[in-house]
Amino acid sequence: MDKETIMVDYIREAHEKGAFTGTWLYAENGKIVSKGAIGFRDPENTLPMREDSIFDIASISKQFTAAGIMLLRRRGLLSLEDEITKYFPEIPYAGITIRHLLTHTSGFSDCDDDIERIFEEEGMIPDNNVILRILTECRPELSYPTGEGFEYTDTGYQLLAEIAEKVSGVPFEEFLKKNVFEPAGLDSTRVYHRRKDKLQIDDLAVGLVFEKGELILPEDSKARDYVLSHDGMNGNMAVYSNIIDLFKWDQVLREGSLLTPEEQKLMVTPATLINGEPAREEGDDDDYGFGWVLLHDEKLGLIACHSGYVPGYQTWFARYLDANAVLVQLCCREYTDVRAYVAFDSGMEAIVRGLKPEPIRSIDDIALQSPDKSGWEALCGKYEHPEDSDFFVDEVYMKEGELYAKTVDGDDEMEFRLYPIGENKFGRKAGMLELTFGDECLIYDDYSCKKL
Numbered sequence: 368m369d370k371e372t373i374m375v376d377y378i379r380e381a382h383e384k385g386a387f388t389g390t391w392l393y394a395e396n397g398k399i400v401s402k403g404a405i406g407f408r409d410p411e412n413t414l415p416m417r418e419d420s421i422f423d424i425a426s427i428s429k430q431f432t433a434a435g436i437m438l439l440r441r442r443g444l445l446s447l448e449d450e451i452t453k454y455f456p457e458i459p460y461a462g463i464t465i466r467h468l469l470t471h472t473s474g475f476s477d478c479d480d481d482i483e484r485i486f487e488e489e490g491m492i493p494d495n496n497v498i499l500r501i502l503t504e505c506r507p508e509l510s511y512p513t514g515e516g517f518e519y520t521d522t523g524y525q526l527l528a529e530i531a532e533k534v535s536g537v538p539f540e541e542f543l544k545k546n547v548f549e550p551a552g553l554d555s556t557r558v559y560h561r562r563k564d565k566l567q568i569d570d571l572a573v574g575l576v577f578e579k580g581e582l583i584l585p586e587d588s589k590a591r592d593y594v595l596s597h598d599g600m601n602g603n604m605a606v607y608s609n610i611i612d613l614f615k616w617d618q619v620l621r622e623g624s625l626l627t628p629e630e631q632k633l634m635v636t637p638a639t640l641i642n643g644e645p646a647r648e649e650g651d652d653d654d655y656g657f658g659w660v661l662l663h664d665e666k667l668g669l670i671a672c673h674s675g676y677v678p679g680y681q682t683w684f685a686r687y688l689d690a691n692a693v694l695v696q697l698c699c700r701e702y703t704d705v706r707a708y709v710a711f712d713s714g715m716e717a718i719v720r721g722l723k724p725e726p727i728r729s730i731d732d733i734a735l736q737s738p739d740k741s742g743w744e745a746l747c748g749k750y751e752h753p754e755d756s757d758f759f760v761d762e763v764y765m766k767e768g769e770l771y772a773k774t775v776d777g778d779d780e781m782e783f784r785l786y787p788i789g790e791n792k793f794g795r796k797a798g799m800l801e802l803t804f805g806d807e808c809l810i811y812d813d814y815s816c817k818k819l
Contacts, residue, residue: 368721370401370721373724374391374401374715374718375401377711377715378403379405381707381708384704385700385703385704385707385729386702386704386707386711386727387406387696387700388406388700389404389406389422389697390417390572390609390610390696390697391696392611392694392695393692393694393719394614394617394693395690396692397618402610403418408571408572408573410573410575410582416572418609419555419609419611420570420609420697420699421570421571421572421609422571422608422680422697422698422699423607423675423679423680423682424606424607424675424684424697425677426521426603426675426676427608427613427673427674427675427682428558428603428675429524429658430657430658431606432524432527432528432601432658433527433634433657433659434626434634434658435531435546435547436469436531437633437657438625439535441627447469449465450463450464451463451465451526451530454529454530455499457499458502458503459502459503460502463475465530467513468523469523469638470646470655470657471518471523471655472513472514472515472638472646473520473522474509474512474515475510475518475526476510476518476522477520477521478507478522478525479593479597481501481505481507482501482596483593483596485497486596493599495525495600495601497599498600499529502526514640514641515640515641515642517640517646517648518648519655521600521602521603521604522603524658525601525602526602528601528602528603531602539601539602540557544557551616551619551624553616555570555611555612556606556608556609558601558605558606558607559605560598560605562586562594563598563599573679574677574678574679574700575699575701576590576678577700577702577703579782582703585677585679589779590678593678594677594678597677604675610695610697613684613693614695617686617693633657634659635656635657635688636656638656659672660672666720668688668690670686670688671685671688672686679700680698681698681702682697683697685719696715703796704729705796706728706729706733706796710725710728714727729796730788730795730796731786733788733794734788735789738787740768743765743770744765746763747763747764748762748763748764748818748819749761749818749819750762750763750809750818751816752816758775758776759775760773760809760816761774761775763785763809770785770787771783771785772795772802781797791804791805
C-alpha cells in the first residue's frame with residue numbers, strides 16, 4: 368500500500384471540503400512516510416502554508432508539562448506523592464497530590480468562568496498564577512472526592528506549571544525551554560503568550576474560527592473573552608510547535624535521551640482510582656497517564672496520543688509505541704463541515720492501519736439535489752423545548768429560499784441552514800445533528816418536540 372500517495376490525495380480532498388488546512392507528518396520506524404503543508408497561513412490567504420509553520424498545539428502542551436515534572440522528580444526536587452499544600456499552604460485542598468494533578472483525578476474542575484471574570488473586572492490578561500488566587504479566594508468545590516473519580520481538567524496542569532516554577536526557581540516558560548525544548552533539539556518549540564505579551568511569531572499559522580458562515584479571527588468571534596483571558600495560562604496550553612519538532616520529540620523519547628525508559632513507562636501507565644478501577648470518563652474506554660491519552664489497539668498495540676483545541680486550532684499527535692509510528696496533524700482553520708472533518712479523522716487512522724480510507728462526504732455530498740420545497744413552509748414555527756436538556760431547537764423558518772433553524776445551548780443561540788438529506792429529514796454543516804419532521808412535531812436526539 369502506497370501510504371504516501373494515499374495520504375497526500377486524502378488530505379487534498381479534506382482541504383477541498385473544508386476539513387483540513389495546515390501541516391501533517393506520518394512516519395514509521397523513524398522514517399518519514401508522508402509530510403506536507405496545504406492551504407494558507409494568514410487570514411488574507413496570501414502566504415502559503417509551509418512545513419515549518421508554527422501552530423498553537425493547545426492541550427498537546429500537557430505532555431511537555433508532565434515531562435518537566437518527571438525531570439524535577441529525577442532531581443529530587445519533588446515527589447509524585449507530594450501534596451500541593453506542601454508548595455502552596457494557602458490552598459485549602461489537603462490530600463491532593465502531584466500524581467492526582469497529572470492524572471485528572473484531583474476532583475478539580477476547570478476555572479474558566481473565574482479566569483474570564485477576573486479578566487473582565489481587571490481589564491488585563493492574567494498570569495497563570497491567577498489559578499492560585501482562584502483556588503485560595505473562591506475555593507470552588509471539588510467535583511468528587513480526590514482519587515475517587517476522573518474529570519479531564521486544565522486546572523491540574525495549570526497548578527503543575529506553578530509547582531514547576533516554584534521548585535525550579537525560574538519562570539515556567541524558561542524552565543521548559545532550558546530543560547525540555549533545548550536539550551531535545553526542539554528549536555521551533557516554545558511557550559508563548561502572544562496576545563498578552565504582544566508577540567509577533569515568525570512563520571505562525573494564524574488560527575481562524577468558523578462563525579456565521581465565514582472564517583474570522585478568534586478575537587473577533589464569540590470566543591473572544593476565552594481567547595484573551597486564557598492567553599497567560601501555562602501547563603495546560605500555550606506551547607507552540609511544528610511537525611518537524613514534534614517528529615523530533617517522538618524520536619528523542621524513543622531514544623530515551625531526555626526521559627529514561629522507566630520514566631516514560633510510568634507516564635504511559637494507565638491511572639487508577641482508589642478502588643482500583645481505571646480512571647476514565649464515564650462510558651469511555653480511553654485511559655490516561657501523565658499528559659497522554661492511552662489507547663490499547665489489538666493490531667497496533669499501545670498508542671499514546673493527545674488532541675488539542677483552542678479557538679482557531681485543532682491538533683493531533685499520536686505515538687504508536689508498539690508499532691513504532693507517529694502521526695501529527697496541525698490545523699489552523701476550524702472545519703466548515705463536521706461530517707467532512709469526522710470522515711477525515713477516521714480516514715487518516717485507516718491509512719495508518721494500512722486500510723483504504725472511506726471517501727470524505729460533506730453535507731453537500733449527501734444533500735438531496737433539487738429538493739421539493741413546496742412543503743417547507745408548513746415545517747416552520749416554534750417548537751417545544753425538552754425539559755431535561757439545555758440544548759433545544761427553538762424555531763424553524765425560511766430564509767432566502769432555504770430552511771433554517773435556531774438552536775439554544777445554555778446561554779448561546781445559533782442559527783444554521785438545514786440541508787435536506789432524506790424524506791422530511793435534514794442535517795447541518797456545524798454538527799452531526801439530524802432533524803426529522805413528523806406530524807406537527809420535530810424529532811432529534813431522541814426527543815420528540817411538538818410544534819407550538
